[in-house]
């Protein structure tokens with residue numbers, strides 16, 4: 001039995017509509033809400049994001065990303081015996097996006113479930129899938145992050161609606177005699193549920209509570225820089241490695257200031273941080289696999305390099321993984 005899992009292939013997908021900061025500012029101005037490209041770029045590093053068309057869901061985006069990852073792995077959907085999807089914007093209450101994507105791919109039989117850890121969801125899903133492959137419970141695991149956050153944004157709240165975008169990314173994990181996913185760590189603190197949430201739910205056929213994203217941006221910022229540094233140090237410690245040995249940091253693309261602050265604390269220079277937030281915005285659970293696939297296909301990330309993935313999200317949830325790619 002192999003004792004490690006490794007990434008066999010990556011894939012991603014963005015819906016075609018691009019919305020620049022100026023496009024968004026013009027849209028908000030129709031309702032008398034002021035924002036600007038300069039404010040958004042200075043505070044977040046975001047220049048544009050993609051929004052899915054009406055009727056397009058996270059299953060649609062996730063299926064495209066999954067097919068690309070399976071192709072890149074040199075496998076066919078029938079080789080996949082576990083699908084774990086990280087999403088906070090699933091198509092349905094149930095069944096899971098994982099079940100719906102499995103049906104689209106035409107590979108019934110393996111285990112399928114979603115993981116709900118918001119922006120840390122991909123790290124959670126990757127770590128769970130890694131345990132399955134290491135234990136022999138699954139052979140080839142498809143791990144997908146897919147989101148349509150545009151569908152839960154309150155466009156009357158300029159403090160949140162400028163931050164997020166839609167997209168999907170995926171990896172295929174398979175068994176290996178060498179690492180792979182070298183170390184991972186997951187954490188949560190439910191006492192902080194109130195600083196970042198979408199509290200609405202369906203009850204008795206109606207939506208009750210606020211069905212749009214709410215955030216205390218400054219509280220999230222303070223927590224993010226604290227927990228990300230700690231969890232990154234934790235996985236480096238578990239792996240017996242230092243920041244110098246990280247070829248690429250692939251952080252959750254929430255905000256350029258959070259990403260570069262964490263990298264600096266770890267002694268990782270900005271040129272070794274994969275940065276896609278300018279073009280994708282914050283795509284929550286999709287952001288890490290989307291950034292990873294973008295850097296792999298651009299020839300930045302190469303086989304044999306060491307990657308540090310880290311994320312924080314609503315819950316509060318946070319985690320990191322050290323990966324030999």
Ligand code: ACO
Pocket residue numbers: 034035036039040043044119158159160162163196215216217218220221224252254255258282284312313314
């Ligand atoms: N355009 C123009 N002005 C704005 C906008 C906007 N889009 N949004 C807020 N402002 C104004 C505010 O109204 C406020 O004006 P005032 O001083 O007259 O009241 C001023 O800008 C400052 O507002 P703050 O909320 O204090 O702005 P801050 O500097 O904290 O930046 C931001 C906001 C970017 C959200 C920041 O808090 C942040 O990065 N937080 C981290 C949260 C994050 O990244 N969340 C992503 C989701 S969570 C995750 O993925 C981990």
